Amino acid sequence: MNAKEFINSSMRCPKCLKKLETNENYVKCIGCGEKYLFEKGVLVICPDDKYVSSFSLEWERNRFTQVDSKGYVCGYDGAKDSKDIFNKKTLLTSEECFSSIILDAGCGVGRFAEIVQPSAELLVCIDLSRASYLCRELLPQENVLVIKGDLENIPLVDGAVDISYSIGVLHHAKDPRKAFSEVIRVTKSGGIFSGWVYAHNKWAEKDLVLKIKNIVSKIDPSVLYELCELAPEVKRALRSFFKKVPAISGSKNDKECILDTFDWWSCQYRKHYDNNEVHKLLTELGCIEIGWGTFPVSFKCKKK
Ligand SMILES: C[S@@+](CC[C@H](N)C(=O)[O-])C[C@H]1O[C@@H](n2cnc3c(N)ncnc32)[C@H](O)[C@@H]1O
Ligand SMILES: [Zn+2]
Numbered sequence: 001m002n003a004k005e006f007i008n009s010s011m012r013c014p015k016c017l018k019k020l021e022t023n024e025n026y027v028k029c030i031g032c033g034e035k036y037l038f039e040k041g042v043l044v045i046c047p048d049d050k051y052v053s054s055f056s057l058e059w060e061r062n063r064f065t066q067v068d069s070k071g072y073v074c075g076y077d078g079a080k081d082s083k084d085i086f087n088k089k090t091l092l093t094s095e096e097c098f099s100s101i102i103l104d105a106g107c108g109v110g111r112f113a114e115i116v117q118p119s120a121e122l123l124v125c126i127d128l129s130r131a132s133y134l135c136r137e138l139l140p141q142e143n144v145l146v147i148k149g150d151l152e153n154i155p156l157v158d159g160a161v162d163i164s165y166s167i168g169v170l171h172h173a174k175d176p177r178k179a180f181s182e183v184i185r186v187t188k189s190g191g192i193f194s195g196w197v198y199a200h201n202k203w204a205e206k207d208l209v210l211k212i213k214n215i216v217s218k219i220d221p222s223v224l225y226e227l228c229e230l231a232p233e234v235k236r237a238l239r240s241f242f243k244k245v246p247a248i249s250g251s252k253n254d255k256e257c258i259l260d261t262f263d264w265w266s267c268q269y270r271k272h273y274d275n276n277e278v279h280k281l282l283t284e285l286g287c288i289e290i291g292w293g294t295f296p297v298s299f300k301c302k303k304k
Helices: 003-010 053-060 084-090 131-138 176-187 207-216 221-228 229-239 253-267 275-284
Strands: 019-023 026-031 035-039 042-044 100-105 120-129 142-147 159-168 186-198 289-293 298-303
Touching: 003 142, 042 131, 053 131, 053 221, 053 253, 084 159, 084 186, 084 298, 100 176, 120 131, 120 221, 131 142, 176 186, 176 253, 176 275, 207 221, 207 253, 221 253, 229 253, 275 289, 275 298
Parallel strands: 042 142, 100 120, 100 159, 120 142, 159 186
Antiparallel strands: 019 026, 026 035, 035 042, 186 298, 289 298
C-alpha cells in the first residue's frame, strides 16, 4: 500500500472521525470538510505545537545528533548507536518489520524511523513537534508518510497498522493513558505494539526536584538551552567530587549530554513507570503476551 492509498483507506478526521480523502496539496475530510495541508512533504493535522514546543527547539538544534547515518555514537554505557537502542528497546526483529505497515509514534527527527524504513511496506511517522519536518527531510522516501499530529487523538482508523512502536514518548504526553490507548487502538488485532517509557527514578521524582523542575520548565526554552550547553563542563568539574551528577545527562557524547539534559528539564510532562504499572495498563487496554526488554521499562506485546 502506498501513502496515498493509506490516507484514503486508513486515515480519519480528528475532529469528526469521518474518512479523509487526498488531493494534490491537501487532504479533505468527507464529513466536516476540514482541509489538512501538506507542508514540506508533511501532512499537517495539528499546526499548533501545543505542549511540545521545547521538543521543537531541541530537535531543530539536534537534527543529526543521534542519527546513525550522520555518524552518531551513543554516549551511554550499554548501547552502541540508535540501531542497537532500537533493537534493545522494541525487541522487534527485521523479519517482523518486513513488508508491514508500521507506526513510529513520536518519531522526533526520525532516528529510529531511518532504521525501520528500508524493510517497511509503509512507515507512518507521527510527531506533534516541528521535528516532523526534519524527519521528512531525513526520510524523503515514498514508503514514508510523516504526519504532524497528536498521539492523544491519532488521525487513523482502528487497526490501521500492523506494528506500532513508541520510544521515549508516551511518558511525555499530557494524558499518557490516552496516548497509550490511541496507539493500541490504531494497531490491528494480532499486531505488535512495543516501546520504552521512563522507569521510576527516586531522585527525579522527589518533591523538591519536581518543584524545581516545574519552575525550570517555564524558563524561555532558548535561555534554558544556553544554560544546558554548560552541562558537559559542569559535569566534568563535579565528577571530581561526586560519582554521579543526577541533574545532568550521563552521556559521554557532549552534544547528546546537552540535548538530554535540556529534554529532561524542559519537557512539560513526564511520568515514570515500573513493569507492573505498564503491565496493568497494557492489559486493561487489550494487550496480551507482554514481554520485557533489558532497558527498564521496555516492552513488547500483542494486541488481542
Ligand atoms: C524524547 S522525544 C523522542 C523522539 C524519538 N522517539 C526519539 O527517541 O528520538 C519525545 C517526542 O515525543 C513527541 N510528543 C510528545 N507528546 C506528543 C503527542 N501528544 N503527540 C505527538 N508527539 C508527541 C515530542 O514532540 C518529541 O519529539
Ligand atoms: Zn471532519
